[in-house]
Amino acid sequence: MNLGAVLFDAYGTLLDVHASVARHRARLGDAATAVSVLWRQKQLEYTWTLTLAGDYQPFDLLTARALDFALAQHGVTDAALRIDLLDAYSVLDAYPDVAATLQKLRARKLTVGVLSNGTGAMLREAFAAAGLDRQLDPLLSVEGLQLYKPDPRVYRMACERLDLPPNRIGFVSSNAWDAMGAARFGFQVFWLRRQIGPVEYDLPRVARQIPTLDLLAEQIA
Incomplete structure (x- = not known):
């Protein structure tokens, strides 16, 4: 080649983009898998939509906003858990x-x-x-x-x-x-x-x- x-x-x-949720699966309970899948889905969707619109926001910000959407969609309101999930996503x-x-x-x-x-x-x-x-x-x-x-x-x-x-x-x-x-x-x-x-x-x-x-x-x- x-x-x-x-x-x-x-x-x-x-x-592994699902490792963050995996570390805190017990705290998310039955919603864990669905939250992780939707978090990733919205993260990618935001990158495509912004690029098509001629706009840009950094990936860490989009990652946080995608998580906010996924948590809200599944009724998760634990602010400390949100912070821990984002911290885990960075590593x-x-x-x-x-x-x-x-x-x-x-x-x-x-x-x-x-x-x-x-x-x-x-x-x-x-x-x-x-x-x-x-x-x-x-x-x-x-x-x-x-x-x-x-x-x-x-x-x-x-x-x-x-x-x-x-x-x-x-x-x-x-x-x-x-x-x-x-x-x-x-x-x-x-x-x-x-x-x-x-x-x-x-x-x-x-x-x-x-x-x-x-x-x-x-x-x-």
């Missing part, structure tokens, strides 16, 4: 297959980094907490562009920062909409199927599918 770099989406790909758990995969890729002398909707501060804190900060460089954020993926300008920014053409950048995402955007831009895309579900965006035609990150290194020849 003659790749010069491999970039990863952060949230949902390297970091999400990495998936178990992440660290070893990053080590294998770095051993091949590839640039291994992140291309994320998260702010720079969010990414630095999250990956430091996960013990992965020394394995990921650069941490590319949409913050400077003030728009969100899958706008093609985000993927173009990565090419400019890495000084590589699109076809020499591998991109890994568990989010189908992100994998689609990166593939349309010209990246070599690996769609990480962390959630089992129907195929979207005709992705098997434009991206390689992998069920876990353990298989990534052998896919990159």
